[in-house]
Amino acid sequence: MDQANAIELKNITKRFGKVIANEGVNLTLKKGEILSILGENGSGKTTLMNMLSGIYMPDEGQIFMDGKEVSIHSPKDALDLKIGMIHQHFKLIDILTAAENIILGLPGSHVLKTAQIEEEIKKIIESYGFDLNPSQKIYDMSVSQKQTVEIIKVLYRGADVLILDEPTAVLTPQETDKLFAILRNMRESGKSIIIITHKLQEVLDISDRVAVLRKGKYMGSVNTQEATVGGLTEMMVGEKITLDIKRNDPVDPQLRLKVDKLTVKNMEGIKVVNEVTFTSNSGEILGIAGIAGSGQKELLEAIAGLEKIEDGKVIYHACDGKEIILSDLSPEGIKNQGVNYSFVPEDRLGMGLVGNMDITDNMMLRSYRNGKSIFTDRKAPKKLALDIIQELGVVTPGVTTPVRRLSGGNVQKVLVGREIACNPNVLMVAYPVRGLDINSSYMIYNLLSDQKEQGCAVICVIEDLDVLIELCDRIIVLCNGKITGTLDARKTTKEEVGILMTKDTKEGE
């Protein structure tokens, strides 16, 4: 089948300062196909798509639509060309209804003809099989409903080319299936769709063709029918890599942390962590599984003393047998009690590090109090900074570069490196490899394994279930803030964990 090209990119290059985000990219999107763009974090997928949707302008190269050269200066230009992008972060106004959000910013008469607009929206909903009530307010919606609003918003504006940036990252497996069904309906009606993702299985499920980017360069495309997971990985990374995680049996595990019926409420008063009870032992890795936003973040932050605890207890069992009740203490109090825990929070620059400070000063965050002098000592932190740069291969212009200028993966290495350097008894990590390339990810996994072997109690939240099952000793599964199961990682399967992740215990709030 020879389809015409909807979009053709020729020799697109985009630089940010000295960083080259895209270099000489050639890419075509055929009419009525679903094209996946695959690449590791930082390979320039989002930048490339932002140039199609008018957020950035390419420094070099040309964009053709239906064979004609076009230049896209703004998101409005993109929409005029019938290109619509659905971003990872939704841009909706909470107190307005779906319909109001959809027409927001469009020209029209001064009187809002709500009934007529909702009628038009319903037509779109029906023709593609969406599930949405146009008069529902955004704040009443689930994440997947919000995403639906964003998609309809683009369709309402008449887009023929849809770009979705990691649409499945926030969805449950069932919601993902629904989304994919809708995307297939759209393809049938002649829309062209680009979907950015890094989940290989999804790529194989949904797309007709896969285009691979590596370090800003276009590596080629394959028809999905001919693609394999191994082949795609190799295209992404550029080399055959063996993905091994070492896992020894726990040696002399001892109770280190006991969490008893812990309950945390969010600002709206909803229980985001609901009577969670578990234990964590030394020499053992405890994994926490769950769909994004099931309470993992709040659980770890509550243990670290950063979230207000509504009810329940966190008890630390020190090596000498002393018990310290952490749930009564502030982070300062926990520190003063001599509890040696490390925490890699989800929000790296907003919580784990100080973005405007350099690596040395960020190393000091944990240790600046050392010594009695009123002055800070920068010698030891500087040495630590240099060690981490060397050992973990942090790519930085120098130790004096503010960490916010580093790429996500390097920021994460700095943070994980510092936390491990504290020689903790308890190490909590949330999404430790988010944003890291495959090699660095495996380096981090093995660092966690090392910590375990040194007798540390490791608690980790990892999105990738395959890794979680391979790395951890025990796994607890969270769903809507509740534990739906505790599993032996060596005996469980991905399917079993997946079922528990969505096991809705619908018994009140």
Added chain:
Amino acid sequence: MSTVGQKEVKEPLIRMMKRDSIPARTAWLIRIAAVILALIVCAFAIVAITKLDPFQVYVGIIDGAIGNSRRTWVTIRDILVLLGIAIALTPAFKMKFWNIGAEGQVLMGGLASAALMIYVGDKVPNWLLLITIFVASTVAGMVWGLIPAFFKSYFNTNETLFTLMMNYVAMQIITYCIVFWESPAGSNTVGVINAAKRAGWFPQILGSTYGLNVIMVLLLTVGMFLYLKYTKQGYEISVVGDSQNTARYAAINVKKVIIRTMVISGGICGLMGSIIVSGASHTISTSTAGGRGFTAIIVAWMSKFNPFAMILVSALLVFMQEGSIQIASQYGLNENASELITGIILFFLIGCEFFVNYKVEFRKKQKGVI
């Protein structure tokens, strides 16, 4: 199809790009260029009003600012005040606590020293009086800084409005005190306090009336530089300023840091109040701070919180102000002339930061063959 040709694929005339980083030297060259441009435009503004030739205007400005030893010292005195207040504000702003209450904190410090000069002036030796004045005015400023900080940390009130309101409270208190301290009666001003005995006045040091002012403000400048850069408390201020979440994560008591820092900031403002009252004007009025609590905010921000850069910025501002006041009085213009000058300089200094942060490119004449 491949060569569609040079059709109307328009490129914007001007493009702005955020700079990744900029060599320190280029940044300073941009800033120096801004100062020079500002001076040129200032001259044109004055020429337009006074019909002088530009050269004469510059001579006039220099003459007005440092023309004789008295004028020079007045200029130095005013630079010191502006610098001192900017130094006081620095820790608060570095913590992202928007302290726009320096006016009030300075006024309260000034009020404390005026009160001591009036009531204790002839009862204790001058050195003891001066020390008491320093302590009392610092404490007065501290209290004025502590109140909004307390409410900020415990009730999360908006510090911008709070500190601003505190300015008006301070002014009203001074208006009230003037009723009692009026001299001569009916003038509605306090007049020069202790004009005869000079009790509570700064003594002559190093052969100058303002020697003590110089020493105190320079000590504050160096001290603040060291405090922010090398002490643990200074480090805590930077962390809290960047992200309160990170601060809590690092087990920093954010409430304590906010209160402590505002006490320091308010305290130095209060001390500056005593330097103005005891060390310069020897009187008190609602305009004792004279808007310098606000100008100092700009000085602090433009200097990127570097105390030494603040010396240069405040010197430039005050130099031009004093110079233009001289020109204004010579040619019968009112004090607005000097505000005009300040405005022009600030416009250029703030505007040039855009060019430090962004690169501006014009459309290339021809598409380069690469």
